[in-house]
Amino acid sequence: MIPAIKAELRKFFTTRLWWGMAIAMLVIGAGLAVAFGYFVTAGAESGAEGVPTGTAEQVANSVYTGGLSFGYLLTLVIGIMQIGSEYRHKTITSTLLAVPRRGQMMVAKVVALLVIGAIYGLIFLVGSVAAGALVLNAQGYSPFPSGGVFRTLALSLLVLGLWALIGLGVGILIPNQVAALLIAVAVAWIVEPIGGVLLSLWDFGRDHIVPYLPSAATQAMVNGVQQGGPDAAQPLSWWAGALVLAAYAAVLAGLGAWRTMRADIS
Amino acid sequence: MTATTTTTDRTGAGARIEVRDLTKRFGSFTAVDQLSFSVEPGRITGFLGPNGAGKTTTLRMLLGLIRPTGGSATIEGQRYQDIASPMRMVGSALEATNFHPGRTGRDHLRVLAAATGIGDARVDEMLELVGIPAAARKRAGGYSMGMRQRLGLAAALLGDPKVLILDEPANGLDPEGIRWLRGFLRHLSRQGKTILVSSHMLQEVEQTVDDVVIINNGRLVKQGRMSELHGDAKTIVRTTDLDALAGALRVADVTSETQDDALVAATDDLRLIGDVALRAGLPVYELRAATTDLEALFFQLTEGTNRNLGDESAAPERDAITGQEGANG
Ligand SMILES: Nc1ncnc2c1ncn2[C@@H]1O[C@H](COP(=O)(O)OP(=O)(O)O)[C@@H](O)[C@H]1O
Ligand SMILES: [Mg+2]
Numbered sequence: 001m002i003p004a005i006k007a008e009l010r011k012f013f014t015t016r017l018w019w020g021m022a023i024a025m026l027v028i029g030a031g032l033a034v035a036f037g038y039f040v041t042a043g044a045e046s047g048a049e050g051v052p053t054g055t056a057e058q059v060a061n062s063v064y065t066g067g068l069s070f071g072y073l074l075t076l077v078i079g080i081m082q083i084g085s086e087y088r089h090k091t092i093t094s095t096l097l098a099v100p101r102r103g104q105m106m107v108a109k110v111v112a113l114l115v116i117g118a119i120y121g122l123i124f125l126v127g128s129v130a131a132g133a134l135v136l137n138a139q140g141y142s143p144f145p146s147g148g149v150f151r152t153l154a155l156s157l158l159v160l161g162l163w164a165l166i167g168l169g170v171g172i173l174i175p176n177q178v179a180a181l182l183i184a185v186a187v188a189w190i191v192e193p194i195g196g197v198l199l200s201l202w203d204f205g206r207d208h209i210v211p212y213l214p215s216a217a218t219q220a221m222v223n224g225v226q227q228g229g230p231d232a233a234q235p236l237s238w239w240a241g242a243l244v245l246a247a248y249a250a251v252l253a254g255l256g257a258w259r260t261m262r263a264d265i266s
Numbered sequence: 267m268t269a270t271t272t273t274t275d276r277t278g279a280g281a282r283i284e285v286r287d288l289t290k291r292f293g294s295f296t297a298v299d300q301l302s303f304s305v306e307p308g309r310i311t312g313f314l315g316p317n318g319a320g321k322t323t324t325l326r327m328l329l330g331l332i333r334p335t336g337g338s339a340t341i342e343g344q345r346y347q348d349i350a351s352p353m354r355m356v357g358s359a360l361e362a363t364n365f366h367p368g369r370t371g372r373d374h375l376r377v378l379a380a381a382t383g384i385g386d387a388r389v390d391e392m393l394e395l396v397g398i399p400a401a402a403r404k405r406a407g408g409y410s411m412g413m414r415q416r417l418g419l420a421a422a423l424l425g426d427p428k429v430l431i432l433d434e435p436a437n438g439l440d441p442e443g444i445r446w447l448r449g450f451l452r453h454l455s456r457q458g459k460t461i462l463v464s465s466h467m468l469q470e471v472e473q474t475v476d477d478v479v480i481i482n483n484g485r486l487v488k489q490g491r492m493s494e495l496h497g498d499a500k501t502i503v504r505t506t507d508l509d510a511l512a513g514a515l516r517v518a519d520v521t522s523e524t525q526d527d528a529l530v531a532a533t534d535d536l537r538l539i540g541d542v543a544l545r546a547g548l549p550v551y552e553l554r555a556a557t558t559d560l561e562a563l564f565f566q567l568t569e570g571t572n573r574n575l576g577d578e579s580a581a582p583e584r585d586a587i588t589g590q591e592g593a594n595g
Contacts, residue, residue, distance in 0.1 A: 007381035014373035015366060090364035093331060094374075094421065097358055098381035100330045100347040265331040266323065 001108065004099045008082075008112035011095075017081065021074055025120050028067040028074075029127030036066030037135030054224065056145040061152045062224035063132040064125070068156055071124050072163035072218065075117050076184055079167020082109060083256070084177030092265055106257040113168055117161025124160070125153055152222045155242065159218050162249040166214070169252025172259055188215065211236050217244035281355065281428045281460055282307050283328065287337035290323050290484075297323045299484040300337070305462050305477070310455050312475035312492070313464040316568050320484035321464040322361055325433050329358055341429055353382045357422030358431040359415070361464075367407030371398065371417045374406060375424060382425055392420040397446075411438025419450070430454060432463045436470045448474045468564040482568040495563060499534030500556035505548045514546040515539065530556060 012018055040054075040062050054062070086092040099105040133143035144150075167184065174180035192213055199205030210216055211234065220241030236244065283305035290298040298320040305311045315321050326332040328339040330347040341349065341356055349355050365374050375389045393399045396416040401409075409417070415435055422430055436444050451474050455461055465471045468478075478495060480488040488495075505511050508529050512522050515531055518538065522531040531539055536553055543550050 003381050003383050007377050010373075010380045011369075011377045014370070014377065015368040017368070085366065089366045091366055091374075093360055093364075094378060095381075096331055097329060097360075098353055098378045100349075100352055102347075262333070264326075264333060266326055 001104060004104055004108035005111050005115075007095075007098065008108045009115065012078075012082065012112065012116055017078075021078060021120065022123050024074060025071060025124045026127040028070045029124035030067075030131035031127075032067030032070065033063050033128040033132035034135055036063045037132055037139065041136070041139040041141055056142060057148045058224055059141060060132075060136060060143060060145055060149045061222055063136060064128045064149070064153060065156055065222040065224060066132070067124070067128060068159060068218070068222060069215065071120070071156075072160055073185065073188060075113075075120060075160045075164040076167040076170075076188060077181060078116060078120075079113055079164035079169075080171035080180045080184055081167075081177065082113060082164075083168055083171040084175070084180055087175050088177045096265060102261050103257070106253075106260055109168060110165060110253055113164040114161040117164045118157045121157030121160045125156060129153070148223065151238070155221045155238065158242065159221055159245065162245045163218075165249035165253045169249075169254070169256040172256030173252070207234070212244050214245060214248050217241040217248075221245065281342040283339075283341050283429065283460065283462060284343070285324070285328065285337070285339045288324060288327060288334055288339050289336040290320075290327060290332060291335045297484050298327070298334075301481065301484065301486055302337075303479045303486055303489050305460060305479070307460050308455070308458050309476040310451060310461040310463065310474060311477040311479060312468075312471040313462055313479050313481075314468055314471070314564070315464075315466065315481040315487075317466050319466075319481050319568070321466075321481065322433055323484075324481070325358075325360065325431055325462075325464060328431065329356070329360070331360075351382065351425070353378070353384075353425035353427065355425075355427055356429045356431060357425060357427035359418035359422045359433065359435060360431075361433040361437065365406035365409070365414065365417065368405055370404060371402035371406050371409065371413070371420075374417065375402075375421055378421055379424055384424055388424060392423050395423065396420045396450075412440065412443050415439060415443070415447075423454075427459070429460045430462070432461070434464055434466070436465060436467075444470065468560050472560055480564070480567055487567050495560060496557075498532060501531045501533055501536055501539055502528050502552065502554050502556045503531060503539050503543070503550060504528045504552040505543060505550055507548060510546060511543060511548050514542050514548075518542050528552065 040059050083092075086095060096102065096105060099108065136143045170184045171177065171180050174183060192215055196210050196213055196216065199210050211220065217236060218241065220235040221238050223235075223238050235241070285301055285303050288298055288301045289296070301320070301324060313321055313325070323332060324339070327334045328341070328346065330345060339345070346352055346356060365371065369377075372389060372393060375392065376386060379385065379389050390399065393402045396419050398413060398416050398420070401413060402417065402420075406414075406417070415438060419432070419435065422432065436447055439447060451461055451463065463471060463475065472492065475492050478488065478490060478492055479486070502525075503511065504527060508524050508527075511529055512524070515522050515529075520531050520533050520535075520538070520542075522529050524530075533539070534555055536555065540550060540553060
């Protein structure tokens with residue numbers, strides 16, 4: 001099992017994709033922490049209508065995870081490409097010749113993606129915490145008001161890993177890599193937000209569906225400031241959000257694994 | 267026949283490949299149809315058939331990549347996916363094995379090596395062996411077909427396997443490369459490895475293989491020694507008086523027959539014929555070993571089953587599950 005995981009990690013770190021992604025993670029983490037740093041602190045003070053409000057802890061959380069929705073989009077892409085590029089370049093043949101037990105191959109991919117997600121998470125946090133703490137300080141906020149901030153930081157690593165697993169499942173279920181990338185990004189960034197807004201117009205949807213959408217669950221995990229006033233959907237607690245996102249990852253990666261177990265590789 | 271006592275295990279010698287009633291249907295199309303053959307340890311076996319015969323599909327089933335519709339394919343009695351450390355038992359290079367264009371050839375091997383617990387030193391050794399140590403440090407996107415074939419061979423050899431399975435390894439090689447490949451396979455065979463090598467051209471492998479398995483339309487057409495395909499040795503000789511030479515040869519116990527303006531003698535002993543002619547005072551204008559026209563033979567074998575639907579004795583215990591036959595012919 002360990003050799004198969006090592007092979008997957010080596011596969012990832014021997015193309016140029018990884019350091020391009022690493023730079024993107026660092027820039028996104030730092031850049032959006034700065035932007036959120038000014039935006040959220042301004043809003044929380046003014047108390048004006050339509051701007052986000054929250055505790056000092058939530059303010060810090062929001063700043064450090066400001067770029068997280070870009071970050072998990074990148075790990076979603078990594079997850080898709082981890083399997084999609086194997087189909088596209090037909091390297092899946094040599095992968096399965098080296099690790100012919102497909103369940104083992106899939107577990108190796110899952111573990112490798114969680115590791116990769118955590119590595120990128122650390123890179124992301126290096127950027128966002130360094131830049132965010134500076135801005136919070138400058139704005140007169142405490143950079144680390146409570147222990148909850150550290151929980152949020154740790155959970156961001158998990159968020160990035162889980163979205164990578166969602167990508168793995170999508171990449172298997174939509175074997176055309178380009179189609180998989182377009183569809184996944186469109187769903188995560190366009191379909192889900194619009195769907196969330198529309199569902200919120202309907203009481204049942206707002207209370208029982210919207211909080212369980214993947215991006216809402218992700219936001220709940222990192223517990224940032226709230227936006228949209230009293231009519232907005234109530235987010236899940238952080239651990240429920242984590243369970244919901246983990247369920248998405250398990251279902252999609254599981255479906256993908258099931259399909260991979262049976263497929264003819266020709 | 268190399269007799270192996272059944273009680274001793276065969277470690278050290280190459281392993282045996284056994285294909286039994288192997289069948290694969292893609293939808294209603296039967297790509298491989300009740301195929302049975304075996305590959306003997308320590309020999310080079312040519313797996314032959316025209317394009318679309320089902321060679322690649324068969325090899326992919328043997329390697330656990332395609333799930334058979336029926337039958338079995340085993341190596342040393344085990345399915346590929348049940349072998350504990352498969353790359354150490356079986357090395358394979360399949361047609362259409364590709365490389366990530368952004369990864370170097372060397373890194374491609376390092377990925378496989380990691381999965382099998384093999385170190386970088388062995389990777390470099392194999393690259394040296396197939397003659398691409400420097401080129402393999404470039405990204406695979408720009409590799410020529412010949413480079414890809416060599417890299418594929420290096421990958422197959424990483425685990426120092428007992429069995430080598432190569433699908434059309436000569437494809438895309440220039441004559442120089444084919445000659446290299448021939449010598450290379452001979453060299454590996456001398457180490458006792460079992461080698462199964464597919465080709466759609468008999469001539470490509472005729473000088474390399476010991477045994478042949480010929481298939482067409484997914485069915486076995488012929489399995490046997492390469493030497494059997496060649497038939498009995500013959501020599502062609504031209505002189506002024508064919509009848510006189512035939513008589514002199516008969517005295518030397520060599521039968522012969524006239525063919526056009528030459529005599530075809532049933533021997534491969536060119537020297538004997540030269541001596542006989544000299545003693546008979548006949549000039550020799552031409553003296554050469556006759557080669558069987560294997561291309562024609564191959565064509566005939568693989569076309570034959572197309573024309574005579576289902577009555578060819580070469581295909582064993584065929585039944586009527588499908589009426590599927592190749593459309594060409
Ligand atoms: N995945 C597949 N789906 C449908 N037909 C296939 C598939 N793979 C191979 N075939 C068909 O099976 C036949 C045998 O193909 P193949 O094994 O590649 O032959 P060969 O390697 O001898 O050229 C061909 O007619 C091919 O078109
Ligand atoms: Mg083929």
